[in-house]
Amino acid sequence: MDVSISGVRAASYYALLRYRRVWRGTVVISVANPALFLTGLGFGLGKLVDHRHSHYLAGASYIAFLAPGLLAAAMMQTAYIESAGPVHNAARSGGAYRVATATPVTPAEVFLAQLSFVAFRVATSATAFALVAWAFRAVPIAGVLPLILAATLTGLAFGAPIAAWAVTMEHPATINAGFRFVIMPMYMFCGTFFAVSQLPGWLQAIVRVTPLYHGVTLCRAASTGHAGPLATIAHLGYLAALVGIGALAGTRSFRRVLTA
Amino acid sequence: MPEPTLLPGPPPHDRHAAPLGALTSTGDGAVRARGLTKAYPAGKGGTPFVAVDGIDFDVRPAEAFGFLGPNGAGKSSTMRMIGCVTPPTDGTMHVLGMDAVRDGRRIRARIGSVPQDDLLDQELTVRENLLIYGRYFGMTKAAISRRTGELLDFARLADRADAPVRALSGGMRRRLTIARALINSPDLVLLDEPTTGLDPQARHLLWERLYELKRNGVTLILTTHYMDEAERLCDRLAVMDHGRVVTAGSPRALIDTHVTREVLELFVDPAAGERVADAAEAIAQRVEVLPDRVLCYVDDGERALARAHERGLGAHGALVRCATLEDVFLALTGRSLVE
Numbered sequence: 056m057d058v059s060i061s062g063v064r065a066a067s068y069y070a071l072l073r074y075r076r077v078w079r080g081t082v083v084i085s086v087a088n089p090a091l092f093l094t095g096l097g098f099g100l101g102k103l104v105d106h107r108h109s110h111y112l113a114g115a116s117y118i119a120f121l122a123p124g125l126l127a128a129a130m131m132q133t134a135y136i137e138s139a140g141p142v143h144n145a146a147r148s149g150g151a152y153r154v155a156t157a158t159p160v161t162p163a164e165v166f167l168a169q170l171s172f173v174a175f176r177v178a179t180s181a182t183a184f185a186l187v188a189w190a191f192r193a194v195p196i197a198g199v200l201p202l203i204l205a206a207t208l209t210g211l212a213f214g215a216p217i218a219a220w221a222v223t224m225e226h227p228a229t230i231n232a233g234f235r236f237v238i239m240p241m242y243m244f245c246g247t248f249f250a251v252s253q254l255p256g257w258l259q260a261i262v263r264v265t266p267l268y269h270g271v272t273l274c275r276a277a278s279t280g281h282a283g284p285l286a287t288i289a290h291l292g293y294l295a296a297l298v299g300i301g302a303l304a305g306t307r308s309f310r311r312v313l314t315a
Numbered sequence: 316m317p318e319p320t321l322l323p324g325p326p327p328h329d330r331h332a333a334p335l336g337a338l339t340s341t342g343d344g345a346v347r348a349r350g351l352t353k354a355y356p357a358g359k360g361g362t363p364f365v366a367v368d369g370i371d372f373d374v375r376p377a378e379a380f381g382f383l384g385p386n387g388a389g390k391s392s393t394m395r396m397i398g399c400v401t402p403p404t405d406g407t408m409h410v411l412g413m414d415a416v417r418d419g420r421r422i423r424a425r426i427g428s429v430p431q432d433d434l435l436d437q438e439l440t441v442r443e444n445l446l447i448y449g450r451y452f453g454m455t456k457a458a459i460s461r462r463t464g465e466l467l468d469f470a471r472l473a474d475r476a477d478a479p480v481r482a483l484s485g486g487m488r489r490r491l492t493i494a495r496a497l498i499n500s501p502d503l504v505l506l507d508e509p510t511t512g513l514d515p516q517a518r519h520l521l522w523e524r525l526y527e528l529k530r531n532g533v534t535l536i537l538t539t540h541y542m543d544e545a546e547r548l549c550d551r552l553a554v555m556d557h558g559r560v561v562t563a564g565s566p567r568a569l570i571d572t573h574v575t576r577e578v579l580e581l582f583v584d585p586a587a588g589e590r591v592a593d594a595a596e597a598i599a600q601r602v603e604v605l606p607d608r609v610l611c612y613v614d615d616g617e618r619a620l621a622r623a624h625e626r627g628l629g630a631h632g633a634l635v636r637c638a639t640l641e642d643v644f645l646a647l648t649g650r651s652l653v654e
Binding site for chain 1: 355398400401402420421423424426428430432434436438439443446447448450451452453499
């Protein structure tokens with residue numbers, strides 16, 4: 056694989072220069088979104104849930120249950136937004152990737168730069184979210200750093216395969232379809248808002264193979280510190296494998312498309 | 316005010332240690348292609364497509380070499396292979412003395428590329444576009460900044476350095492694209508239809524800049540649909556059609572080889588075209604009928620015109636002109652529209 060650190064750095068520089076123009080807006084969104092969700096769902100809906108003492112929450116408050124799940128789901132969405140449309144546009148005949156690959160930068164370096172940028176975006180958004188959740192007392196201070204790491208891994212587990220796929224996409228309409236029919240169902244059913252064990256058995260089996268389920272469960276475990284080592288290793292391994300497979304597929308699909 | 320000149324740029328990498336003259340040490344010139352082929356696999360329900368079909372050509376250092384051909388002739392695929400952006404399916408190619416497949420990254424480090432559709436970031440400023448591009452070549456910010464000043468003078472864009480690209484005219488964007496391609500002080504510049512869509516003033520200014528590059532020893536390879544541009548800029552040309560090189564040589568040699576020295580144009584009523592053409596066979600080496608005129612390819616236009624008058628060919632007007640590259644192009648690739 057033809058990859059050099061300087062090539063990845065050069066390609067990342069472009070994404071960061073562009074981001075410099077919009078970073079203030081993203082910071083506002085990164086803070087305002089969790090604040091609104093945790094206020095509305097955590098305190099509003101949470102009051103109703105907590106009143107019923109649901110055994111599915113295992114003694115935790117609803118806001119403490121919701122915050123890590125919401126963070127994992129938000130990182131999935133951030134990864135999708137940063138990886139699907141931008142990659143598709145940049146790979147088209149008039150796109151930015153075509154400029155980069157006419158220089159010493161290789162397609163694999165372009166892909167790794169894209170992945171690095173997604174890691175940066177996911178990590179900074181996760182940090183803002185986790186700090187807001189801590190301010191709402193939804194996450195203990197000891198859980199903030201593990202939560203950020205788990206959420207960043209979750210975002211990358213989506214970002215790598217999505218970028219690998221998006222570069223091959225022929226029609227931009229596919230991006231909306233992917234969001235509607237893949238991302239949103241995961242958002243609704245993978246344990247973000249309620250325990251997966253509440254679902255019918257057959258649906259639980261489907262949910263447990265999705266990456267968001269593993270991301271949500273890992274984030275929840277990181278936040279509360281209550282997790283078996285084997286389960287944690289399984290979730291980490293699943294998500295890390297997805298990053299690895301996505302990275303491998305991405306280096307190949309970027310090369311195939313950008314050198315065609 | 317003195318004309319801005321493009322000073323030789325500082326070497327961004329040690330790759331520039333080898334001077335242009337050293338290229339000849341390989342015996343390959345700037346580009347050497349043998350049996351160069353590019354085939355694309357069949358799409359869904361389609362058939363495989365051979366864009367470039369086993370072509371041979373050589374480009375010498377510091378010459379301007381042009382690829383002419385109708386749409387779909389294989390010019391852009393050839394340019395992409397020279398630029399080491401896409402690998403050949405078959406055949407061999409050496410660029411700047413290096414193997415295009417094995418040494419793609421090193422070759423691209425010494426090439427400047429001017430794509431057909433600019434590929435500038437509209438949201439960024441002129442200066443930022445150059446900064447991004449310089450970073451792709453591993454240049455430091457200080458080196459890019461120095462080079463940017465020279466290039467903006469060269470492209471006559473110094474007063475627009477901090478303007479967003481979206482605010483530039485088409486001609487300015489094209490000049491910026493050329494300036495961007497020179498950020499790494501390339502030995503070889505690839506220009507894909509460099510003046511398409513520009514007004515005459517902008518074209519002439521671009522030609523001036525390209526002449527200057529050539530004078531400074533930069534090898535230029537370009538594609539164009541403008542025959543006047545090809546005649547003005549190119550030392551040698553290759554005419555491509557259906558993925559093959561139909562003919563190659565200097566503009567003058569191509570005209571001498573493929574068409575007569577002069578062309579007599581007889582203006583006729585559309586209904587009389589075929590009749591006039593039949594009669595003109597006797598005075599011309601080749602005759603071609605267009606909707607409003609008959610073209611007679613001849614060595615002596617005035618003499619042919621006199622003979623046309625003697626024979627009463629029935630034209631209501633006539634023009635004698637020198638044969639051009641456009642005559643060669645149309646003779647070799649035909650007049651039917653290819654899209």
